[in-house]
Amino acid sequence: MTRNAMIDEWYPVGLAGQLDTHGRQTALMGEPIGVRLGADGNAKVTGSNGRALPVCIRYGHVWSSLGDPQKALFAIPEADQPGRRLVDVGVVRVRCSPLRAVENFLDIAHFPFVHTDILGAEPHTEVPNYKVEIREDEDEVWATQVKFYQPQAAKSAEGGITTEYMYRVPAPTCSILYKTCPPRPGEWDVITLFVQPLAEDLCDVWPWMALFDDETSMADLIHFQQTIFLQDRSILENQIPRLLPLDPGMEIPTRADLTSVAYRRWLKRHGYIYGAQLVAQ
Amino acid sequence: MPAQTPAGPIALWRSRSGRAAAFADRCPHRGMRLSHGFVRGETLSCIYHGWSYAQAGNCLRIPAHPGLTPPETIGVATQPVEDSGGIIWISVGEPTARPPRFDGLAPLRSMMVEAGIAALEAAAGTKADGGLLDCAQNAQALRLLLSPQGKARTLMHVLVDEGTGPAKRIAASRAAETLRRKAEDILRSEVAQ
Amino acid sequence: MKLYDYVLSPSCYKARLMAALTGVKLDIRPVDFHPGAEHRGPELMALNPAGSIPILEDGDLILTESSAMLVYLAAKAAPQWLGNDTALQAARVQQWLSFSHRLTGSLGAARLHEMLLRPGDIATLQWQGMAALRELEAGLVEQHIRGQRFLASDRPTIADVACFPYVALAPDGGVSLDPYPSIRLWSRAIRSLEGFIEMPGIHRLHELKPEPVLDAGEA
Structure with missing residues (x-):
């Protein structure tokens, strides 16, 4: 199977205004992920094996990706x-x-x-x-x-x-x-x-x-x-x-x-x- | 209304003039289930974009293009329907015979059972004959017409003698509930073993 | 009369629907239930310490239970909706009003889980919802045998309004309504009533209107 071309896209994973330190357990394309507010006050998104995923905050939402986004969010x-x-x-x-x-x-x-x-x-x-x-x-x-x-x-x-x-x-x-x-x-x-x-x-x-x-x-x-x-x-x-x-x-x-x-x-x-x-x- | 046949899900509907029709339960435009649609006169329309279909399955109208006569290629698959003594029969393919008649019997209600026919037979303590199960439940004679819906579900039509009064019909309905509970309990205890 | 309202809440919809059917004008105050959780904020907690909506306010009367709102609206504007002509009818109304709370606890909770991601044991909620739907179906079959189209009589009552919303929205919680022909007929009878209003998830019965034609010259 070819590499999933959608893997490097940004996706919304939570409301920026509702982030807390407990976090939100959710999923992205079948992979369980966690979205929370880190100790440094920034949003953290982690994948199933604990790896840190890319994060950006835009348009009221937290965005992340399982892959390696090649460009900024639209x-x-x-x-x-x-x-x-x-x-x-x-x-x-x-x-x-x-x-x-x-x-x-x-x-x-x-x-x-x-x-x-x-x-x-x-x-x-x-x-x-x-x-x-x-x-x-x-x-x-x-x-x-x-x-x-x-x-x-x-x-x-x-x-x-x-x-x-x-x-x-x-x-x-x-x-x-x-x-x-x-x-x-x-x-x-x-x-x-x-x-x-x-x-x-x-x-x-x-x-x-x-x-x-x-x-x-x-x-x-x-x-x-x-x-x-x-x-x-x-x-x-x-x-x-x-x-x-x-x-x-x-x-x-x-x-x-x-x-x-x-x-x-x-x-x-x-x-x-x-x-x-x-x-x- | 939605229903299941061995050829897949259907939208079963009755036109204003009283004619029943069975369509494949999927609008060819965007895949919406036609059983969610609405009947106006002799047509069934899809709830999503209002495409309407005649009883023969051909598309008559596409509201987004009121001036357009839909090409004949647009249509839904239909199945033959027969209304016999208050029971609707669907045939997969062209029927070779008329549906059976149950003279002297009247349909009371239809119920979905989350169990196969074997569990219902076990609950009733008797075997079905030609899809018809005769049994006694709560000191009440029950006649059940069984239609398998895959392996694990059965659509059970409860029949009573014509002219049965309200009290006995209510008793028959309650007896059928008891039988369903028994059949589903049998299935559960089998699964648990 | 002021209703603290959330547009997606079937319990709020009960009050809106009852008011529409009986011709009562409500002053609607929208509450940001989701995502804002405004019902747990100080203003609404002061009115209803239970932190739930709907809340119906009329003078110094504050109602927080939807069944009580149905009784109040019907008694004020259209007492025939109370369904208390006979002992039998009055008892049936009470039976289904109480039963309606089981619908909220099963189908309603399944819907909140499946739609707005609220916690819950979804398989159990769906199973309880199915059990409640079967009871309702059996009750409607018996009513039909008695020659009555609605839950407590041949006329609609507050019992029908109490049960209808969570039943009609059962598919939102992943519970199919396909196996219940009598519920289907009853639901259509309610949706055909004069003054009926919808809520999101309950579509308009387009068949009630003939196919409309555009007048010549109208755009």
Whole structure:
């Protein structure tokens, strides 16, 4: 078997704000790991044989890797903009492939059926054409000009509006969503999905947000994102097979799924197949 | 609703006009279980993206592309279904005969037993004949139609005489619970040995 | 009336659902239960030393048990939901209200373990959850034989609202609902009620609405 190409990637393994000296026992790609606050005040991550693993703290989370990361964690320049509120949404465990969790995050066509009356509503089910590309310089998947009807854009909003989204996949189990920001036209709200692969068919999902919103309480913001993700969870745990099929004959995409098609192609090209199924079984 | 057949899991559903159909329990789009879907009129739709399917299994509608007529190649595998005396029968492949009829009997309830048919036979103290187990439990005659769900589980359909009154039907339901408990206890004590 | 609420808590959802079904307007105060553990903070501990949510506050009344909230909401706004027409019905309501705590301790704890990584012996919790579901299924079969669609009568009562959330969310804790046809029908009957609201993990019954068509000219 070839070396797992995903081994050298950074993965979220805990909330930076909740680190303590007792630590958190968790796992990364099948290997038990421990995440704790060291005596020197820095985060420590150890592998199963006690070896120290690489650590970085970014976007509210502790990140680590079983391998030897060749580059720094991807940048989210917007995260450092002043005036944004940074929201730690917390962890949710899902019995599915980490790659399925990311692919669902990239999908908008399910909004009317799964996030009914929040992110979408019948009869506004049409997904207009949008642009998808693999940006070779950054080596990232991007979808832009994604537009979809949203029945209730904000708590105060009467009636629906068309919301614009951009999606970005900078790492095999991480995705960033940019969404039009009603209080600040011209800026984008940032909503991320950071996925910690525990096993090929089990993951801990850490959503995180950087928003322009001075009105809504922190608890409300957390509840909103947890609501959305928990609506997805019952889908993700009922997809067959649990692993993401990379065999094109296994599932049928349409034009609305071009982001997913590009994501699968990009995974395959890089050999990012932890959590994927290559041949139909 | 979800169900199991030797050919794999199925989504069993009844249309508004009352026709039952059995689909492979997987939407070909993104693999979501169709048994979580919803029925509108004569179609079953997937809960994930709303793709809807006719009783023959062909895809009729993809909501993300309302103007598109789905190609005929998109569809789900179906299995023949027959509704006979209140019992739904599924055939794997084309059926060669009609399902059996149980004249004078009416279905009461279906229960999953976490044990194989052998444990149920041991609990009942008698052998099943053609999938039908006749036994007495709690001084109550029980007729059970058994459908194996793999080796370690059995779907047990409880039948009662037509015209049985509520008190006796409740007693039959409770007797079936007792039999299930016995069968599962037998299995547990076997495992413990 | 103020409800200290966590959107993912089935016990909080009981109060929200009861209020929606009986037309009571609640003042919702969101609590950062996860990840912030705000329910263990000084403000909420002062209201409820047990450190649990939901908490329902109305004047100087403070309720911390969801079953009591159901009784209070029903008695105030829609007494028919109390289900105390006959001795039999009143007893059945109490039976299922008490039973609902077993659902919380089994299916609820399994769900917290599987979803939010709380400690617990998952195999035992799931097994206890399955045992409780079997009891509920048997109870509903008997009710159906009696010609009644709900747990205590042919009308829904607070007993149904007390049992529904943890049952409907059993799959979140890795406990399948596939083997229970009567629970399935009962769950659909509840989800079809006028005023019913969902919570995350319980999908909309899209079949209640005909396939909507876009009016010409509407975007």
